[in-house]
Amino acid sequence: MSASAxxxxxxxxxxxxxxGNLPMLCSRLYPVLDGLGRSYEVIFTNxxxxxxxGVLLAAQFAARPEVTxxxxxxxxxxxxxxxxxxxxxxxxEVIVTLDADLQNPxxxxxxxxxxxxxxxxxxxxxxxxxxxSAFRRHVSQLVNWVRSHATSIQMTDQGCMLxxxxxxxxxxxxxxGAANTFIPALAYSLAQKPTEVPVAHEERHAGTSNYSVYRxxxxxxxxxxxxSTAPLQLFTIFAMFCSACSFLLVVVLGLRxxxxxxxxxxxxxxxxxxxxxxxxxxxxxxxxxxxxxxxxQVVRNRTGYHISRILESPE
Ligand code: UDP
Ligand code: MG
Numbered sequence: 648m649s650a651s652a653x654x655x656x657x658x659x660x661x662x663x664x665x666x667g668n669l670p671m672l673c674s675r676l677y678p679v680l681d682g683l684g685r686s687y688e689v690i691f692t693n694x695x696x697x698x699x700x701g702v703l704l705a706a707q708f709a710a711r712p713e714v715t716x717x718x719x720x721x722x723x724x725x726x727x728x729x730x731x732x733x734x735x736x737x738x739x740e741v742i743v744t745l746d747a748d749l750q751n752p753x754x755x756x757x758x759x760x761x762x763x764x765x766x767x768x769x770x771x772x773x774x775x776x777x778x779x780s781a782f783r784r785h786v787s788q789l790v791n792w793v794r795s796h797a798t799s800i801q802m803t804d805q806g807c808m809l810x811x812x813x814x815x816x817x818x819x820x821x822x823x824g825a826a827n828t829f830i831p832a833l834a835y836s837l838a839q840k841p842t843e844v845p846v847a848h849e850e851r852h853a854g855t856s857n858y859s860v861y862r863x864x865x866x867x868x869x870x871x872x873x874x875s876t877a878p879l880q881l882f883t884i885f886a887m888f889c890s891a892c893s894f895l896l897v898v899v900l901g902l903r904x905x906x907x908x909x910x911x912x913x914x915x916x917x918x919x920x921x922x923x924x925x926x927x928x929x930x931x932x933x934x935x936x937x938x939x940x941x942x943x944q945v946v947r948n949r950t951g952y953h954i955s956r957i958l959e960s961p962e
Pocket of ligand 1: 747
């Protein structure tokens with residue numbers, strides 16, 4: 648689906664209710680890109696914003712139509728789907744992603760490009776002196792730990808969206824057809840020569856984070872469940888352990904019944920049998936889960952967004 652690479656750089660920005668940030672973002676981003684001396688395009692995805700984001704993006708397209716493209720979603724489909732829709736349409740040889748709220752300073756883009764120029768195909772920014780709440784930072788640490796143990800993905804700062812990819816990696820992400828995924832991790836898993844660089848991080852310029860605790864949990868669930876079926880496997884292993892223990896209990900109680908005779912009116916024996924049957928059910932649920940997990944791996948590839956219109960100049 649991707650068009651052929653005709654320009655050097657595509658900058659991809661997901662935007663959801665960022666009317667307070669877009670003017671400042673554009674006034675900082677375009678001069679940086681103009682100063683690079685390479686051909687570029689900026690692709691904004693308006694992820695179903697309900698504020699003036701759509702109007703501001705249309706104005707930006709009118710102001711710089713030769714280097715600006717705007718994808719409008721019909722409804723809010725999530726940051727990663729917004730990035731995915733842009734990935735499917737990029738024209739650049741190198742693709743940079745960043746947030747619209749100026750937490751990722753556009754002035755850091757040349758730092759990433761130095762790495763892609765040096766031959767790295769996936770450059771991850773590592774936020775220095777991260778300007779987020781203590782809660783967010785702790786959640787990141789926890790998810791980092793779980794991810795590094797449950798999956799084979801090794802990244803220092805998975806949550807940083809200031810990243811650069813070669814066209815090959817982005818095409819791979821697109822070909823995977825993934826919905827409900829975590830793009831930095833998926834891209835990393837497809838990269839041959841990944842690297843990381845420290846980048847600055849700023850406080851959100853205006854507005855508040857779009858991630859409530861609920862959305863944060865869902866996002867991180869996407870990250871873990873997309874890349875591993877470890878939660879299901881842990882459940883099955885735990886159920887098997889319970890099964891083995893209760894089987895032993897049944898044997899012990901059975902022997903006591905034969906040697907000592909009935910205890911507490913046979914209640915112990917009943918409990919032993921009950922525990923065993925419950926564990927058998929648990930193993931069964933775990934096994935069903937295992938098969939469902941495999942089915943899910945096949946089924947999860949489907950488009951997760953709907954476009955209402957695209958503003959762009961012909962190639
Ligand atoms: N975003 C989006 N769709 C969403 C949520 C966020 O396109 O449903 C965009 C948002 O406009 C911003 C980026 O994704 O450009 C990161 O969002 P935010 O700053 O709210 O997240 P945080 O920095 O708190 O992780
Ligand atoms: Mg932010």
